[in-house]
Amino acid sequence: MKQSAIRVHDLNFSWHPNGTVLDACSLSIPRGEFWMLLGTNGSGKSTLLKLLAGLLTPQGGEIDILQPVGFVFQNPDHQLVMPTVGADVAFGLVAEQLSDEAVMERVREALQAVNLLEFQRRPIYALSGGQKQRIAIAGALARHSEVLILDEPTALLDPDTQIELVAQVRNLVKSRGITALWVTHRLNELDYCDGAVLLEGGRIVDQGEPERLKQRLMQH
Known part of the structure; x- marks a missing residue:
């Protein structure tokens, strides 16, 4: 069993009493792998990233993540x-x-x-x-x-540059033994990762084989 670079257990976060953003989220990303985080707008992806990067404090649950963490914003x-x-x-x-x-x-x-x-x-x-x-x-x-967290880093790029960047991050993960979690809306980017996590309404609803998650999303 590979050691986890990111381990989240029963994570909870809300901005105000009635607005739960993350609800009992649990996930595990193995060390030295490139994983992607999927979910519609408002599913809680950016909040989860900020919690992992230490920019927000969880209101419940545990985060165990290798340090130091590098955070790459959507807009450089x-x-x-x-x-x-x-x-x-x-x-x-x-x-x-x-x-x-x-x-x-x-x-x-x-x-x-x-x-x-x-x-x-x-x-x-x-x-x-x-x-x-x-x-x-x-x-x-x-x-x-040790860990790179990338919040839709290809959102503002043209299609060729998008694929160049995702391939380059994959190469960095493999050649340097670091771990990356990359947020995307683009299903073609899943071809480059080792695993994927699907977030819906503040909960992790699926995680694992990228091809399987890709098929699931294509059927929606």
């Missing part, structure tokens, strides 16, 4: 804060109080992992949407994140 412009690529990737390392040499090495390694090493001095504004998402992922890799 909400995440990239520095004027150049290299500076932005380095920005997330400030709290670690590393030497300048160690920071530069982490930045180079992370940019190489997303195939953007030659973009180190490039201004952020000059990047395409797909490149910005890869820089956001590089920022998480530079912090040596």
Whole structure:
């Protein structure tokens, strides 16, 4: 049995007394695997991600997740804060109080992992949407994140770039032994993952084999 990188048991969360967002959610994502989270708008996906990333506190239940966790937003412009690529990737390392040499090495390694090493001095504004998402992922890799959580990272990208990004994240998971949970509405992206979780009305209603979940959703 593989060790879990993410384990959630009986998770509950609501914004106000009558508005339960998550109700007794339980799921387990094995270490070193690429999983996807599916569900309609309003099913609780974004809230679950924010709980996993530590941006919200659960009102009941348990979350056990490998640290550090890297969170990649749907819109990279909400995440990239520095004027150049290299500076932005380095920005997330400030709290670690590393030497300048160690920071530069982490930045180079992370940019190489997303195939953007030659973009180190490039201004952020000059990047395409797909490149910005890869820089956001590089920022998480530079912090040596064990778990990547990606909130519909292909939502703003064109179809070719969408598939490039999902394939690249799959390669990173497999080559670096990290774990990723990726939110999507696109059933073709399920072809790249190891497993999937289906969230409906704040509850996990199915999890497991991506092909089976894909068939289930196509029949709806």
